[in-house]
Amino acid sequence: MSGIESLAAIYYTPSHKDSVTMFENYLTYKDLFWQLTFREIKARYKQSVLGYAWAILVPLLNLLVLSIVFSYVFRVPTGNIPYPIFLFVALVPWMFLVNSISSATGSVMANASLITKVKLPREILPLTAISSKMIDLLLTIIVLTIFLVIYQIKFQPTLIFVPFIFIVQLCLISGLSFFLAATNVFFRDVENVLGVFLTFWMYLSPVLYSSTLVPKDFQIIFFLNPMTGIINAYRQVILYGNISLGLDFLYSAIFSVVILILGFFYYKKRSLYFADVI
Numbered sequence: 001m002s003g004i005e006s007l008a009a010i011y012y013t014p015s016h017k018d019s020v021t022m023f024e025n026y027l028t029y030k031d032l033f034w035q036l037t038f039r040e041i042k043a044r045y046k047q048s049v050l051g052y053a054w055a056i057l058v059p060l061l062n063l064l065v066l067s068i069v070f071s072y073v074f075r076v077p078t079g080n081i082p083y084p085i086f087l088f089v090a091l092v093p094w095m096f097l098v099n100s101i102s103s104a105t106g107s108v109m110a111n112a113s114l115i116t117k118v119k120l121p122r123e124i125l126p127l128t129a130i131s132s133k134m135i136d137l138l139l140t141i142i143v144l145t146i147f148l149v150i151y152q153i154k155f156q157p158t159l160i161f162v163p164f165i166f167i168v169q170l171c172l173i174s175g176l177s178f179f180l181a182a183t184n185v186f187f188r189d190v191e192n193v194l195g196v197f198l199t200f201w202m203y204l205s206p207v208l209y210s211s212t213l214v215p216k217d218f219q220i221i222f223f224l225n226p227m228t229g230i231i232n233a234y235r236q237v238i239l240y241g242n243i244s245l246g247l248d249f250l251y252s253a254i255f256s257v258v259i260l261i262l263g264f265f266y267y268k269k270r271s272l273y274f275a276d277v278i
C-alpha cells in the first residue's frame with residue numbers, strides 16, 4: 001500500500017452513507033483531503049525546472065498575447081481602464097475555472113487505485129483537484145495586485161465583496177466538476193471534448209471584451225451564461241467600486257448553487273458504480 005492508501009485504511013472508515021452531507025464528509029476526512037491536495041500540487045511541479053513559476057508565467061504570457069491582439073489589433077474599447085488590467089481582472093478567475101475543471105474531470109481516473117482499494121467519500125477527489133489549483137490562483141492574485149499598483153488603479157472599498165463573488169464561482173466550478181468527473185468515468189471522450197468546449201465558452205464570456213459590446217439580439221443568450229455575471233461582478237467591485245451587481249450576477253449565483261446541488265447528487269449516484277467500470 002502507498003502512504004496515502006495505508007493512512008486512509010487505518011484512520012478513515014465510511015460514515016453513514018447518503019445521509020452524510022458534503023460538509024460533514026469534509027470534517028470527517030479533512031486530513032485525507034489536504035493530503036491528497038498537497039500530493040496533487042507536488043506531482044504537478046515535480047521535476048519541473050521552473051516549478052511554481054509556471055503558475056505566474058502562463059497567465060502572464062496569455063495576458064501579453066491577448067493584450068496585443070485585442071488592444072492594438074482589434075482595439076477593444078475599455079473606457080478609462082487600460083486594456084491589460086481590464087483583461088487581467090477577468091483572466092485570473094477564468095484561468096482558475098479552466099484549470100480546476102480540467103483537473104477535476106480526470107480526478108477519478110487519476111485516483112483509480114484509491115477507488116478500488118480505499119473506502120472514502122469519493123466526492124473528495126474532484127474537490128481536492130480544485131483545491132490544488134488554489135496555489136496557482138493565489139500567485140496570480142499577487143501578480144494582479146502588482147499590476148494594479150503599476151497602472152495606478154485605485155483600490156476600492158468594494159474589494160471586500162470579492163470573496164463573496166469567489167464563493168459563487170467556486171459553487172459553479174464544483175458543480176460542473178462533479179458532473180464532468182462522474183461522466184468521464186463512463187465516457188472517456190469527455191476529457192478530449194472539454195478543451196474545445198472551454199475555449200468556445202471563453203469567447204462567449206466577457207473575458208476579452210466588455211459585455212456592453214454584445215449586440216442586443218444576443219443579450220439574452222449572453223445573459224444565460226453564468227460566467228457573464230461573475231466576470232462582470234469582479235470588474236465592477238475591483239475596477240469601478242460598484243456594488244450594484246445587477247440581475248446577471250443574481251442569476252449566476254442562483255444557477256451556481258443549483259448546479260452544485262445537482263452535480264453533487266449526480267456524482268453521488270454515479271460513484272456507486274465507479275469501481276465496476278475503472
